[in-house]
Amino acid sequence: MTKSQRIRVLIADDNRAVRIGMRLQLDNAPDIEVVGEVGNGIDAVMAGRSEQPDVILMDLQMPGMSGVEATKRLLDESPHRPAVIVMTSFALEGYVRDALDAGAVGYLLKSHDSERLVEAIRTAHRGDAVVSTTMMTPVLREFVRRGRGAQLDVSAATLSAAELRVTVTLARGITSNEDIAQHLCVSVHTVRSHLQSALKKTGLSDRTQLALWAVRQQLSVQDAAQSS
Incomplete structure (x- = not known):
């Protein structure tokens, strides 16, 4: 697999240790390339525009600009529309709605879903929803209410x-x-x-x-x- 064929990933999280942990996981995946790391929402928007990643791992709460606002700006203003996976420590339905309203394709809990991070990135890159097991039911309801995903006419x-x-x-x-x-x-x-x-x-x-x-x-x- 050539470098150009890899899934380009941007990590946005204000916790340096979290960013390092994510990168260590992703560096072992032959089909994934980390193209940048940022620690706040403003830099996430700038890096999203300049690096044009395929997938962004977006923390919800960051200084300067929240992950929700950064996601909304990126997807509203840029012709390049990356798949944004919200990564958070909070299992709250209000955050689910905010993230999906902004255009995120998935919602993962850092504490529960770190082991499935690589597969989640591949799934989001394919255009499929990515859902934390802990938040499966409310996220599914939101996706269905918004008309997203799984629309096959299969009895x-x-x-x-x-x-x-x-x-x-x-x-x-x-x-x-x-x-x-x-x-x-x-x-x-x-x-x-x-x-x-x-x-x-x-x-x-x-x-x-x-x-x-x-x-x-x-x-x-x-x-x-x-x-x-």
Whole structure:
């Protein structure tokens, strides 16, 4: 993979230790290139314009200008529209709405989602939503309310009853394979298998998109039961 083919990432966070930690993770990914690090919202806007990153990891609370305002300015004023992933320590629904209003494609909690940072960047670069597992339900509601994501015209009838149960559970905010398995009293292998099958049948690319699709379809536990 050539340098020009890599996903260009800008890190915006006022905590230097956080920036270093993110860079260490991303430097190990062969398809990702960190093109800049900034510590405040004003510099985030300037670097976003000059470096034209594909993805920006944007802290919500920074001096000079908030991450929400920086995101809004970048996406409103620049012809180059990067995918902005909000990175925050706060699991509050008000912050979700503000971030999505500004144009962010996702919302991750620093404390819970650091291990999936590389995959989150790849997902955002593909144009898919990126959602913290902790904030799955409110973020999904906001995406659906705004008409974003998972708009495929795929009938829920294409899924088996078991696949529907797993999908509905995922959409309710129970996101790890282990937690879904415990909730449904099945094995982790069974959950993994049903999720893979559901993704294949719907043509969706990841679990977040599958959950978005389920919410848009207004699927419920009753739907899964009726398919049994």
